[in-house]
Amino acid sequence: MIALLVRDLRLAFRAGGGFGLGLAFFLIMAVLVPLGVGPEPDILARIAPGILWVGALLACLLSLDRIFALDFEDGSLDLLATAPVPLEGVVSIKALAHWLTTGLPLVLVSPVLGLLLYLPPQAYIWLVVSLALGTPALSVIGTFGAALTVGLKRGGLLLSLLVLPLYIPTLVFGAEVVARGAQGLEVATPVALLAGITAGAVALLPFASALVIRINLR
Amino acid sequence: MQDEVLLRHFVTKGRILGLSVTNLACARGGIPLLEGVGFSLEAGQALVLRGPNGCGKTTLLRTIAGLQPAQAGDITCPADSIAYAAHADGLKTTLSVAENLSFWAAIYGTKGIEDALDKMNLRPLAGRAAQNLSAGQKRRLGLARLMVTGRPIWVLDEPTVSLDTVSVALFADVVRAHLAGGGMALIATHIDLGLPEVGVLDLTPFKASLDSTGSGHFDEAFL
Amino acid sequence: MASLWEYANPLKFMRTTDWLLPVVAVAAVVTTATGLIWGFFFTPDDFRQGSTVKIVFLHVPAAMMAINAWVMMLVASLVWLIRRHHVSALAAKAAAPIGLTMTFIGLFTGAVWGQPMWGTWWAWDPRLTSFLILFLFYLGYIALWSAIDDPDTGADLTAVLCLVGSVFAVLSRYAALFWNQGLHQGASLSVAPGTRMDWAYKAPLYVSMVGFGLIFVALVLAGTRTEIRARRMKALVARERMV
Numbered sequence: 074m075i076a077l078l079v080r081d082l083r084l085a086f087r088a089g090g091g092f093g094l095g096l097a098f099f100l101i102m103a104v105l106v107p108l109g110v111g112p113e114p115d116i117l118a119r120i121a122p123g124i125l126w127v128g129a130l131l132a133c134l135l136s137l138d139r140i141f142a143l144d145f146e147d148g149s150l151d152l153l154a155t156a157p158v159p160l161e162g163v164v165s166i167k168a169l170a171h172w173l174t175t176g177l178p179l180v181l182v183s184p185v186l187g188l189l190l191y192l193p194p195q196a197y198i199w200l201v202v203s204l205a206l207g208t209p210a211l212s213v214i215g216t217f218g219a220a221l222t223v224g225l226k227r228g229g230l231l232l233s234l235l236v237l238p239l240y241i242p243t244l245v246f247g248a249e250v251v252a253r254g255a256q257g258l259e260v261a262t263p264v265a266l267l268a269g270i271t272a273g274a275v276a277l278l279p280f281a282s283a284l285v286i287r288i289n290l291r
Numbered sequence: 292m293q294d295e296v297l298l299r300h301f302v303t304k305g306r307i308l309g310l311s312v313t314n315l316a317c318a319r320g321g322i323p324l325l326e327g328v329g330f331s332l333e334a335g336q337a338l339v340l341r342g343p344n345g346c347g348k349t350t351l352l353r354t355i356a357g358l359q360p361a362q363a364g365d366i367t368c369p370a371d372s373i374a375y376a377a378h379a380d381g382l383k384t385t386l387s388v389a390e391n392l393s394f395w396a397a398i399y400g401t402k403g404i405e406d407a408l409d410k411m412n413l414r415p416l417a418g419r420a421a422q423n424l425s426a427g428q429k430r431r432l433g434l435a436r437l438m439v440t441g442r443p444i445w446v447l448d449e450p451t452v453s454l455d456t457v458s459v460a461l462f463a464d465v466v467r468a469h470l471a472g473g474g475m476a477l478i479a480t481h482i483d484l485g486l487p488e489v490g491v492l493d494l495t496p497f498k499a500s501l502d503s504t505g506s507g508h509f510d511e512a513f514l
Numbered sequence: 515m516a517s518l519w520e521y522a523n524p525l526k527f528m529r530t531t532d533w534l535l536p537v538v539a540v541a542a543v544v545t546t547a548t549g550l551i552w553g554f555f556f557t558p559d560d561f562r563q564g565s566t567v568k569i570v571f572l573h574v575p576a577a578m579m580a581i582n583a584w585v586m587m588l589v590a591s592l593v594w595l596i597r598r599h600h601v602s603a604l605a606a607k608a609a610a611p612i613g614l615t616m617t618f619i620g621l622f623t624g625a626v627w628g629q630p631m632w633g634t635w636w637a638w639d640p641r642l643t644s645f646l647i648l649f650l651f652y653l654g655y656i657a658l659w660s661a662i663d664d665p666d667t668g669a670d671l672t673a674v675l676c677l678v679g680s681v682f683a684v685l686s687r688y689a690a691l692f693w694n695q696g697l698h699q700g701a702s703l704s705v706a707p708g709t710r711m712d713w714a715y716k717a718p719l720y721v722s723m724v725g726f727g728l729i730f731v732a733l734v735l736a737g738t739r740t741e742i743r744a745r746r747m748k749a750l751v752a753r754e755r756m757v
């Protein structure tokens with residue numbers, strides 16, 4: 074299992090692995106929105122939580138189709154499915170690798186982008202907390218979507234259509250945490266709900282993903 | 292060393308276990324391809340599957356490897372005993388030869404890729420990225436993967452594609468050594484591997500016919 | 515007595531629906547027409563909303579069927595996953611576009627009703643938002659079906675998507691409630707239909723709801739028959755190839 078994680082990380086970091094694409098996308102989002110909306114601090118500060126969360130979500134989405142597609146094309150997925158490792162574990166590790174290469178960098182870089190969008194100072198901590206809690210769910214849900222579309226020719230676009238509705242609860246609670254944090258309101262409820270969704274997704278969705286992979290390999 | 296591992300794998304309660312397939316039927320995309328397939332392999336034996344293109348060799352091997360369910364029949368073999376090698380080698384092009392092999396060794400929980408590197412003549416290429424290998428070299432790396440799995444039953448789908456004659460001989464030697472160590476091999480191939488002791492099973496007579504697919508088949512009511 | 519599962523056999527299903535479908539279809543047309551005509555022409559105008567209120571006879575049944583169709587797909591998906599009855603999978607497939615249409619009718623009539631009542635075509639009210647989200651779930655489900663060639667793989671994958679999607683749809687519903695209350699306290703414009711209605715409205719509304727239910731059943735039966743025939747055609751082509 075560790076070997077699989079190490080391999081996936083190594084592949085992501087080597088040339089052509091696509092590491093950093095999501096991060097770059099996130100950055101571009103945060104630059105384009107002020108250019109489109111205008112430089113007024115009040116407006117930007119108001120929409121910053123939503124923009125940052127939608128940006129994180131789209132950045133995650135961008136790299137989802139790579140999770141299984143490459144392994145499917147070169148036959149590794151067949152071999153992994155016949156290897157003495159549970160497929161549920163394989164999909165969990167894949168999701169973890171996706172989070173480490175996409176979600177975690179987003180969490181770390183988000184305060185800088187918050188700066189660009191005039192995020193109120195008291196909201197930074199909640200921005201980081203909410204992304205840290207929410208992005209694992211984005212990776213796990215995305216892995217499920219990637220598993221659903223693994224053998225399909227037009228997988229990429231379909232993947233977005235399938236995954237984005239599933240992202241709604243995470244987005245709502247995540248952005249709500251930051252928005253409340255910015256207004257200095259109580260945030261415990263949305264934080265708990267966000268954590269609950271992540272915990273549930275991490276615990277249960279790998280079974281669905283593994284089931285779907287088995288169906289797709291049949 | 293690897294031979295001992297194999298033997299320990301095999302001899303359970305003083306009995307040598309092998310692969311046994313009885314009355315197997317398999318389908319691809321809902322279309323029945325083969326039925327009534329039966330054979331058995333014991334330690335040290337190999338079987339070559341033959342048949343025209345599209346007759347279901349790959350489907351049969353995938354079914355035996357556990358990637359798809361059998362429509363009927365039984366496949367019995369010891370747990371965790373099959374190593375499957377498909378058309379695609381499952382190589383990561385940006386990883387080196389040694390890294391590719393080490394990964395599979397770690398997945399299968401075996402130690403040492405040295406033996407496999409030597410036997411498939413990959414030692415000089417160990418540090419090279421897989422994307423810089425020729426087709427034949429890639430294939431050899433894919434077959435070396437089998438050796439690091441430490442599993443007794445090799446299920447091979449067209450293993451000699453893109454190998455030159457020298458490499459085919461090399462591969463035959465590896466299979467022979469595997470058999471001598473108590474291993475087994477099920478190989479779908481068109482060419483003569485130069486393994487005279489190996490049995491051959493022609494799949495043509497097992498082609499699924501319409502009459503017999505009637506009862507019990509999923510699509511019964513649609514067909 | 516014959517087991518219910520016998521109807522899961524495609525042949526038996528076709529034979530039964532041969533006579534059942536016309537019966538249900540006629541009943542659906544008669545009931546819906548009765549409900550709508552009664553509702554539109556033989557009910558008094560509302561003292562506050564005037565005649566615009568009468569769109570309720572389209573709006574509420576459609577919205578109800580939008581949700582019921584998803585529930586039906588969920589049940590059919592479960593039946594397929596557990597008992598592997600092909601008719602069940604095909605019925606789920608047939609129900610999806612109908613559910614999508616019902617959701618659209620619900621949203622559209624809501625907008626038409628909302629314009630004169632609330633002064634806006636659209637409001638990010640939790641109920642409206644939930645329906646929009648449901649619309650997206652239908653789109654995803656249908657898109658996945660249409661993307662997969664192998665019918666059994668398609669049935670399996672969409673069934674799993676339906677199960678997972680149901681959980682997330684419910685979560686989204688609560689998220690929408692939470693989100694709106696959280697940001698726009700007191701801005702809710704939603705009139706809970708049926709709560710303050712008297713029987714002059716309720717009776718035709720119920721007739722109309724039953725009518726929409728029957729329309730749904732008739733359309734699902736017709737759709738399932740089409741799917742079975744398409745499936746049979748595929749099987750025949752496969753048969754050709756085997757000989």
